[in-house]
Amino acid sequence: MSTSSKWESLDVHLLQVLYALLSESSVSNAARRLNQSQPAVSTSLRRLREITGDQLLVRSRNGMIPTERGQALLEPVRTALSQIEAIGIQQVRFDPSQSRRVYNLATPDYLSAVMLGEMMSRIRRLAPNSQVILHSLGPDFNYSNALETGMLDGVIANWPQPPEHLRLAPLFEDEVVCLMRKAHPLAGQTLTKDTYLNAEHLVPTPYTVGQRGVIDLHLAKERLKRNVVVYVPYFNMVPYMLMQMDAVFSAPRIFAEHFCSLMPLKVSDIPIDFPPIPFYLLWHDRSHHSEECRWFREQVIAVMRDTKSAYLRPQSAPAKVQAPVSTKQPAPHVAYA
Numbered sequence: 001m002s003t004s005s006k007w008e009s010l011d012v013h014l015l016q017v018l019y020a021l022l023s024e025s026s027v028s029n030a031a032r033r034l035n036q037s038q039p040a041v042s043t044s045l046r047r048l049r050e051i052t053g054d055q056l057l058v059r060s061r062n063g064m065i066p067t068e069r070g071q072a073l074l075e076p077v078r079t080a081l082s083q084i085e086a087i088g089i090q091q092v093r094f095d096p097s098q099s100r101r102v103y104n105l106a107t108p109d110y111l112s113a114v115m116l117g118e119m120m121s122r123i124r125r126l127a128p129n130s131q132v133i134l135h136s137l138g139p140d141f142n143y144s145n146a147l148e149t150g151m152l153d154g155v156i157a158n159w160p161q162p163p164e165h166l167r168l169a170p171l172f173e174d175e176v177v178c179l180m181r182k183a184h185p186l187a188g189q190t191l192t193k194d195t196y197l198n199a200e201h202l203v204p205t206p207y208t209v210g211q212r213g214v215i216d217l218h219l220a221k222e223r224l225k226r227n228v229v230v231y232v233p234y235f236n237m238v239p240y241m242l243m244q245m246d247a248v249f250s251a252p253r254i255f256a257e258h259f260c261s262l263m264p265l266k267v268s269d270i271p272i273d274f275p276p277i278p279f280y281l282l283w284h285d286r287s288h289h290s291e292e293c294r295w296f297r298e299q300v301i302a303v304m305r306d307t308k309s310a311y312l313r314p315q316s317a318p319a320k321v322q323a324p325v326s327t328k329q330p331a332p333h334v335a336y337a
Contacts, residue, residue: 094291110235147284
């Protein structure tokens with residue numbers, strides 16, 4: 001078979017198998033990702049080896065690794081699949097009422113359960129056959145890679161400096177407040193900078209590597225230090241811990257107000273001018289042209305903006321809703337208004 005004939009036999013299915021194999025460096029993992037049997041993927045690998053004239057994956061002490069040729073093919077194959085996806089999506093109009101799509105969304109654990117409930121209710125109403133899987137962010141979770149490989153369709157985040165290589169749409173802004181139990185000695189007092197910094201603080205452990213939150217960044221910039229007594233891995237543990245100790249917790253107002261409505265807790269203003277906490281939705285170029293993913297993003301954006309405005313108590317001025325932007329220039333027909 002001539003070289004041109006070999007490459008003519010390379011179809012979209014083989015490209016998908018090749019990308020999964022090179023990404024996973026494992027036949028069994030690629031089979032699970034593609035929802036295919038392991039023998040079927042092994043057969044496709046043999047065909048790919050014949051077409052490329054390279055082993056693509058070879059055994060190592062720790063499993064399998066891509067060859068140099070295989071590693072060099074990873075990015076071109078990813079680009080080719082993205083372009084093919086953009087062409088194919090334009091041919092079929094997406095109908096959410098008929099869709100059986102499984103959507104994957106990662107969120108910080110302090111995102112309002114009310115917001116998430118409203119979001120799920122809307123999606124279930126408009127796409128009753130679909131399914132949503134919520135993932136928690138953590139220091140061991142590579143969310144950027146998960147977006148690139150399609151494991152995630154979106155990430156809700158609030159880092160002051162979002163990754164520049166990902167698409168972005170603003171959701172809302174929140175403010176930092178101080179949460180404590182009503183029986184706390186500082187409850188009812190106007191906090192000063194000294195009383196705030198010297199109080200016993202519960203502080204969340206970082207939920208992703210390489211990203212610091214608004215509070216930590218601002219305190220470091222101002223060379224201020226809190227009296228941290230406990231680091232907590234989950235935000236939703238904090239209100240219950242506050243009920244048992246004279247400690248304070250700095251948190252987004254929506255989170256704090258929600259638990260104040262359920263428990264004898266109190267919100268106090270912080271005497272430090274923390275910048276607003278920006279919440280936004282992130283996604284990767286690979287899903288930017290997908291009509292299914294675009295529809296899902298529109299639901300997330302609409303619910304998060306609407307629910308935020310309605311959820312805060314009257315004494316909290318609603319944050320100004322910004323026009324959506326992207327760190328990359330979006331396609332002309334894409335708009336999140």
